[in-house]
Amino acid sequence: MIDGDTAKPTYDLSGKRVWVAGHRGLVGAALVRRLERESVELLTVGKDELDLRRQQNVENWMRSEKPDVVIMAAAKVGGIQANVTQPADFIYDNLVIETNIVHGARLSGVEKLLLLGSTCIYPKLAPQPIREEFLLTGPLEPTNQWYAVAKIAGIKLAQAYRRQFGCDFISAQPTNLYGPGDNFDLETSHVLPALLRKAHEAKVKGAASVSVWGSGTPLREFLHVDDLADALVFLIETYSDEDPVNVGSGTEITIADLARTILDVVGYRGELVFDGSKSDGTPRKLVDMSKLDAMGWHARIGLKEGLASTYEWFLTASK
Ligand SMILES: NC(=O)C1=CN([C@@H]2O[C@H](COP(=O)(O)OP(=O)(O)OC[C@H]3O[C@@H](n4cnc5c(N)ncnc54)[C@H](OP(=O)(O)O)[C@@H]3O)[C@@H](O)[C@H]2O)C=CC1
Numbered sequence: 460m461i462d463g464d465t466a467k468p469t470y471d472l473s474g475k476r477v478w479v480a481g482h483r484g485l486v487g488a489a490l491v492r493r494l495e496r497e498s499v500e501l502l503t504v505g506k507d508e509l510d511l512r513r514q515q516n517v518e519n520w521m522r523s524e525k526p527d528v529v530i531m532a533a534a535k536v537g538g539i540q541a542n543v544t545q546p547a548d549f550i551y552d553n554l555v556i557e558t559n560i561v562h563g564a565r566l567s568g569v570e571k572l573l574l575l576g577s578t579c580i581y582p583k584l585a586p587q588p589i590r591e592e593f594l595l596t597g598p599l600e601p602t603n604q605w606y607a608v609a610k611i612a613g614i615k616l617a618q619a620y621r622r623q624f625g626c627d628f629i630s631a632q633p634t635n636l637y638g639p640g641d642n643f644d645l646e647t648s649h650v651l652p653a654l655l656r657k658a659h660e661a662k663v664k665g666a667a668s669v670s671v672w673g674s675g676t677p678l679r680e681f682l683h684v685d686d687l688a689d690a691l692v693f694l695i696e697t698y699s700d701e702d703p704v705n706v707g708s709g710t711e712i713t714i715a716d717l718a719r720t721i722l723d724v725v726g727y728r729g730e731l732v733f734d735g736s737k738s739d740g741t742p743r744k745l746v747d748m749s750k751l752d753a754m755g756w757h758a759r760i761g762l763k764e765g766l767a768s769t770y771e772w773f774l775t776a777s778k
């Protein structure tokens with residue numbers, strides 16, 4: 460949602476060739492939905508046709524398709540358990556994908572590039588709410604350090620190409636996301652889709668309880684992916700600087716309260732059982748939204764409303 464007193468557009472998207480890398484993912488699909496409202500020419504290519512870890516193929520594709528704008532929503536992504544069990548994939552895939560696209564963008568003359576980081580780039584015990592300048596001021600959360608290091612490298616790549624070559628490359632740091640098209644695999648997903656699915660299956664089977672990993676005390680901030688897509692289009696049109704920009708909803712919730720809200724949305728009346736053998740991860744990560752607030756953008760979709768529509772989507776998709 461954009462205020463009346465908003466930052467003025469400095470980049471006009473009309474008529475531009477916009478490549479959404481990772482268009483089948485949670486964020487990529489939301490960007491495609493959002494960009495369908497703009498007069499742009501959308502470019503997409505699946506992993507089956509172009510593996511973004513292959514440098515020469517990426518450069519060739521970008522030179523031949525000549526995108527004006529690139530939004531980097533392609534990455535190796537997963538919840539806490541996937542990050543712990545696949546550290547090599549998380550650091551390697553993300554470093555290589557970012558390097559190939561950022562370098563390819565310079566070679567093919569891309570006008571504007573938006574790289575997506577994550578709030579896990581910030582120190583595990585950063586003061587809250589987390590301001591953008593807290594980057595690299597303390598140790599990372601161990602469960603996702605591999606992914607965070609790759610994401611920090613991506614931010615630095617964008618900054619370096621801006622400084623050395625004058626490329627208009629920017630980066631945004633989204634908080635924990637959810638929405639239609641999320642990953643509902645219980646081993647690799649984030650907490651919100653995992654608990655929606657667990658609650659739904661417990662309801663269908665008449666099970667007595669749902670398992671919640673960890674203590675339930677960690678705090679997380681959740682943003683609906685359609686809000687994120689709107690913020691990203693806003694940033695492309697209005698922001699041109701090397702400093703990263705946080706994108707959050709401004710509200711946080713404990714995992715235990717999230718689980719209770721989900722049970723309510725799903726209509727399941729069983730118990731929550733906390734599994735202390737699973738890691739809590741970072742205790743709290745609420746981002747400071749002063750920067751985007753001052754530019755006039757705010758999230759619109761409340762958690763309860765977003766959970767209800769995501770559950771509807773899940774029910775339809777799993778038929
Ligand atoms: N989800 C979240 O909570 C958060 C996400 N982010 C960031 O947002 C961005 C998008 O994440 P999200 O949409 O959730 O992730 P998804 O896993 O839903 O989507 C990732 C996309 O990247 C594509 N992809 C992965 N590897 C390759 C590859 N080697 N070659 C080509 N395509 C590839 C996938 O293709 P395919 O579908 O074919 O596998 C998929 O379309 C990422 O940069 C992520 O770090 C940041 C903060 C939170």
Ligand SMILES: C[C@H]1O[C@H](OP(=O)(O)OP(=O)(O)OC[C@H]2O[C@@H](n3cnc4c(=O)[nH]c(N)nc43)[C@H](O)[C@@H]2O)[C@@H](O)[C@@H](O)C1=O
Nearest residue numbers: 537538539577579603648649650653671672673738739740
């Ligand atoms: C977006 C962000 O996402 C990840 O960081 P995370 O926020 O720690 O991830 P998460 O969503 O998996 O867990 C959040 C909390 O929830 C608890 N939890 C309870 N029950 C389940 C459960 O059933 N599944 C999962 N996955 N978590 C559960 C879990 O134990 C933890 O305390 C990284 O990928 C990181 O790199 C990143 O960028």
